[in-house]
Amino acid sequence: MLASWNVQRIWTRFLAVLTALLLAGGMGIVTASPASAYARGCSFWNPFSVSGYNLAGGQYCAEVDGSGTYIYQVEGDFTSIGNICNWDITAEFFDSHWRWHNTFTSYHNYGCSHTGRQYIYVPYYMSQLTGDNYGYMCSTLRVGYQRVTSVCHYIHP
Numbered sequence: 001m002l003a004s005w006n007v008q009r010i011w012t013r014f015l016a017v018l019t020a021l022l023l024a025g026g027m028g029i030v031t032a033s034p035a036s037a038y039a040r041g042c043s044f045w046n047p048f049s050v051s052g053y054n055l056a057g058g059q060y061c062a063e064v065d066g067s068g069t070y071i072y073q074v075e076g077d078f079t080s081i082g083n084i085c086n087w088d089i090t091a092e093f094f095d096s097h098w099r100w101h102n103t104f105t106s107y108h109n110y111g112c113s114h115t116g117r118q119y120i121y122v123p124y125y126m127s128q129l130t131g132d133n134y135g136y137m138c139s140t141l142r143v144g145y146q147r148v149t150s151v152c153h154y155i156h157p
Contacts, residue, residue, distance in 0.1 A: 039155075041151045044058070051086070051143055055084065056080055059079050069125050069156070071122045075118070076118050091138075095134070095136075096130075136153065
C-alpha cells in the first residue's frame with residue numbers, strides 16, 4: 001500500500017508539472033509578437049571626383065528597419081572630411097538572384113555639409129517589392145545623381 005501511494009503521488013505531481021510547463025509554453029507562443037528586424041552596415045570611400053565635385057574621404061552607413069520581411073524604412077547617413085554637396089540616397093530592391101525590381105529615392109539636398117541623414121519610407125513586404133520573400137536592399141549615396149558608394153543587406157524571413 002505504501003509503495004503504490006508514493007508512485008501515485010509522484011505520478012500526479014509529474015503530470016501537474018508537465019501540464020503547467022505545456023500551458024506556460026503554449027501561452028508564450030500565443031502571446032508572442034514578431035521580432036523587429038534591423039540591419040546596419042557602413043562603407044568607406046577615398047577622395048575622388050564625381051559629377052564635377054571633388055570629394056574628400058568619408059563613410060556612408062545604411063540601415064533597413066522592419067519586422068520579418070516587412071520593410072518600413074531605409075535610413076542613410078554620411079560623414080566626410082570635406083563637404084558633400086548636391087546629394088541624395090536611394091534604396092534599391094533585388095530578388096534573391098540579384099535581379100533589380102524597385103528603386104526609391106530620398107529628396108535631393110542642394111546644400112553642402114560634412115554630415116547628412118535621409119530616410120526613405122518603404123511600407124512594403126519583400127514579396128511586394130521583389131516577388132520573393134528573400135532578397136537584397138542596397139542603399140546608395142549619390143552626389144550630382146552619380147554613385148559615391150553603396151551598402152547592401154540580405155533580407156529573409
